[in-house]
Amino acid sequence: MWKRNPAFDPAVVPAEALVESELDDWWSMGRRIRAGQRFAATPAIAGRLEFEFADPPPPYDRFRGYLDGRAIWLARANLAIMESDFGEDRPPVDSPLAWSPAKLNYNAMFESEERPLGVIDHxxxxxxxxSADADAREALGEPDPVPLKPRIPVPLEYPGAPHSRFWEIEDANVDIGGYPPDAAHFATMLLVDLVYSHGDDWFVFPVSGRVGQLVTLRTLSVTDSFGRTYSSDDHEGLRxxxxxxxxxCDGLHDETLVLWPVAESPLESQPLERVQFGVDEHSNALWALERIVDRREVVRGPTDPDDAHPAHPATVPLTNLQGPREYAYAPATGMESRWHPYLLDWSAQDAPAYVQWGLADYSLQVPRPMPHPDAEVLKGDPPSSVHKIAAxxxxxxxxxxxxRWQLARDIAGRPVLWxxxxxxxxxxxxxxxxxxxxMKETAPPVDA
Known part of the structure; x- marks a missing residue:
């Protein structure tokens, strides 16, 4: 998936940055502002609101009205602007998008000499x-083995392990008997038995391996202190x-180990977006609720009436339960912004799916459509299409x-942002x- 571009080498770039990276996420706020300043004097751009920051989130709110370099980059063909006009602020080639809007997860494939490694439903x-399993549909390759130089094994050491030499003083701070074995904790029984009966039977030896490789031990030969050699081809205990x-990893040999770079303790930003999904059995719909959009906590509430969309007259609850009752009709109640409905569609070819619909505020005398979602996770593929979620x-x-923004470093120490x-x-x-x-109950009119 990324093997043709050295900028996306899985042996150098952390796997998280390759799989989770979005399109155009190179454009940080600083780069957008800096690139926009290049075109401040361009007549085709100056004064056009669609290329300006309308309401940037804090702490960038002071750049309101500045040109947005990303918006100009996306519209460069219509503006007759060349990529070279961006100079050093020109973004690199994007990595493939692995996000599935329908399943709300990531899916990606990594090539290898044995079998492709698939990251499914990440x-x-x-x-x-x-996180990866080999694709069992492909034939299992057998790369040419590389012989290793002889290694000298050493006893396995770990906290609490007994010393292998006689008359050696143990560490007083370690007490394996402090793990009480009982029937309810079977693992502690195995631990104590392993430490006391086979604690000095385990050895370790180094195996050369580079990040981004699949390391497999095909055969193992052991030479003891008397010069006798034992091979894993003949002795089951060495296999x-x-x-x-x-x-x-499923689909690979039992003795194969996957080595790839990971983002070790990345720095992360505050949430850019937070959206919650929940199925409402009463309305038979899936609701998507926008909590945070563009780094801001959204303000939810009913639609404010105006002259074009006046509200229905307010009703006064009836307090006298002995007298006559009257009711007022309301087309709908309970409408709030930032709540987006998804209705279940059983006609989908593969499986049932929730399809995004719109909502109108019928609590007004003239119904008004509710705003469309602003969160990126509520957009389809392509973004202009209707968003669908597999049931x-x-x-x-x-x-x-x-x-969220994530910042880590690759194997060479270079920063990686996604x-x-x-x-x-x-x-x-x-x-x-x-x-x-x-039908809302109201008070009857009072006779004059």
């Missing part, structure tokens, strides 16, 4: 060898176990999506109660 966050493995991607308790989308499960989903064709 929800965002740390990635290591356990990898077939019933369990700690670092095994199988939605958890019962709802999910939450966040977008925007990550991370998905989490919610304990309680957001649910919106909306009622249509409501």
């Amino acid at each position: 929800h965002g966050g740390p990635m290591d060898w356990y 990898a176990p077939e019933d369990f493995s700690i670092f095994k 199988s991607a939605m958890a019962q308790g709802g999910i939450e999506l966040e977008r 925007i990550q989308r991370q998905r989490r499960a919610l304990r309680n989903p957001p649910a919106r109660t909306i009622r249509f064709d409501v």
Whole structure:
């Protein structure tokens, strides 16, 4: 997927930056402002509001009215602007987009000499060898083995391990007997038995391997102190176990270890966006609630009436339950902005999907459409299309999506910046109660 471009070398760039990177996420606010200043005197751009920052988030609010270099870059063809006009502020080639708007997760493939490694249904966050599985549909390749120089094994040491030499004083701060074995904790029984019966039977030796490689031990030969050689081809004890493995990736050999660079403790920003999803069984709809958009906590509430869209007259609840009752009709109640409905569509070819719909405020005498979503995670592919979410991607308790800037370093120490989308499960989903064709009880008119 990235092997043809050295800028996206999986042996150098952290896997998170390759898989999670968005299109145009090279454009940080500083780069957008700096690139926009190049065209401040261009007649085709000056004074056009669509190329200016309308309401940038803090602390960039002081740049309101400045030119947005990213907006100019995206419209460069219509403006007859060459890429060379951006100079050093020209963005590099984007990596392929691995985000799936329908499944709300990442899917990517890495090429290898054995089998392609697939990152399937990645929800965002740390990635290591356990995030990838080999594609079993491809034939398992057998690269030419590379012989290693002889190594000298040394006893395995770890905190709490007994010393292997006789009459050697143990560390007083270590007490393996402090782990009480009992039937309820079977792992502690195995630990104590391993330490006391086989604590000095384990040895380690170095194996050369570079980041971005698949390391496989094909054969192993051991020469003891008497000069006798034992090979893994003849002795089962020197072969990898077939019933369990700690670092095994599905589709690869049992003795294969995946090594690739990961983003170690990346710096992350405050959320750029936070959107929560929840299924409302009463309205038979999926609701997407925008909590944070463009680094700001959104303000939710009913639509404000104006002259073109006046509100219905306010009703006064009836307090005298003994007298006659009258009712006033309201087309709808409970409308709030930033709540976006998705209705289940059973006609989808592959599987049922939630399709994004619009909502209008019928609490006004003249209904007014509610604003469209602003969050990037609520846009389809392409962004101008209607957003659809596979029904199988939605958890019962709802999910939450966040977008954040991430900053890490590659193997060469160079900074790597990207925007990550991370998905989490919610304990309680957001649910919106909306009622249509409501009859509200009102007080009867008072006789003069």
